[in-house]
Amino acid sequence: MASAPQPTLPLFYNDLMPLNSRDHATWKSRPIDKIEWLKNQHAVPLTVEEFAQAQRDFPIIFSAGDQPVPLALMGLNEGVNTFIDDEGKPIGEFYLPAYVRRYPFLLAKLTPQAEELSLCFDPTCDAIGDLAEGDPLFDEGGQPGAPVKAALEFCEQFEQAGAKTQAFMEEIKKHDLLMDGEIAITRNDDPDKPYVYRGFGMIDQEKLRALDPATVKEWNENGLLPLIYAHMFSLDRMRVIFSRQIEQDKLPAQVLQTAG
Template identity: 65%
Template sequence: MASEPKASLPILYNQLVPLNSNDHADWKGRTTDKAPWVATQHAIPLTVEEFPVAQRDYPIVFSAGDRSVPLALMGLNEGVNTFFEEDGTPIGNPYVPAYVRRYPFLLAKLQQDSDNLSLCFDPSSDLVGKFDEGQALFNDDKQPSDHTNALLQFCEKFEEAGNKTQMFMEELKSADLLMDGEISIQRRDNPDQPFTYRGFRMVNQDKLRELRGDQLRKWNENGLLPLIFAHLFSLDLMRVIFAKQSEMGKGPMANAANGSAELPTG
């Protein structure tokens, strides 16, 4: 899930700058209990290692397109987040995906012809800079501080989880298990016309039932089968989020064409 600073940037990131002791020797990093950078995001990338805990709070779906990735849905409409206030304060005590906790840092390629990854950050964030308070990013000898080493280790673990996630997605694709998703949700204001969401992908349960026994045993042994079930069980939470949106006054427009909408996931 690494991205090149000069290429199109992943969600949340506005810019990427390599962290280095020459330019940032006296910079510090802030910690915060709020995440304003995610307040208007309705879908956040998720790694397979997070499925067991994330499925308690979020519907887990897959983005549309040939290169699908797992997503935790925080809302069903663009710009709607039912888990964070506008200032980034969590609503309740939801699980916060690693993708959100990693911000504003990111491991990225600085050169396309190299596989080396460098620790970069988003300078538009107010979490890194020349602050009086905060954790120093470099020691007096311009070596990375313990805080920076911990950030680097977190980003490295995220990359490892990203590689496992890619392998999981390749398994689903090779078994032709992904299909275009659709879910219809009953509306209180118009129970005779359910609201239907499309534009995401999900596991085809009919094809899952048709898999050979040896394939299922293999997936059960290597932990892939529980991940698939975590995804399937989590889909019922889309109705919970739909209700939350309505309570917040951010539900879908009542006059939406045919009572349907595309769930923008990629």
């Protein structure tokens, strides 16, 4: 069994291997009861289709750099996740981004020249393998079982949502609406020493208000404008995440922080 060539592995994935009925005929999958790979991640990629749900729990920001992507902030500091405990268990109820739910599966090209995407998985995940118990990945005839069918359907939907997200970002960049974000948050017991977070992108509201009426009308009709508002409204959640870090004793030393 050979791993698919991956010069740069996506977030969470330690390796990628193509799934096939020859090498994995007897393999099974079991439910994931811990999300250990998420506990030290403070930002998770988000698709635009998730904005409406995600904004209720997380600040939605954009990564810095030439190719920004939407991110759900689960903590304001590197290595801090206020929604997952040290054992990988969820803290309370919250929306779990599709990027997390997709793991350990992923659609990927097996070669740079390949036109089609193949279903791959991370072989280091202990929820899939030649297990004694679990749901078979393939039936006796080598046909995909329920776990493979479900994973393939979910990954295909995720790819479609990813394409919509890319189109959204291209439109935002086209109108130069992103600006460098900054937020200062103070503790109630020390109001004179704010924690300043930078290193993320956000919508420039002045440029948004200056958009021409035709563009605003088009964006309102195609659903892009509500996505922008969801992002803007969600930024208030940064103070909530900050409070969660205080409650969980996960607030680092008071220095300039990078949120994205």
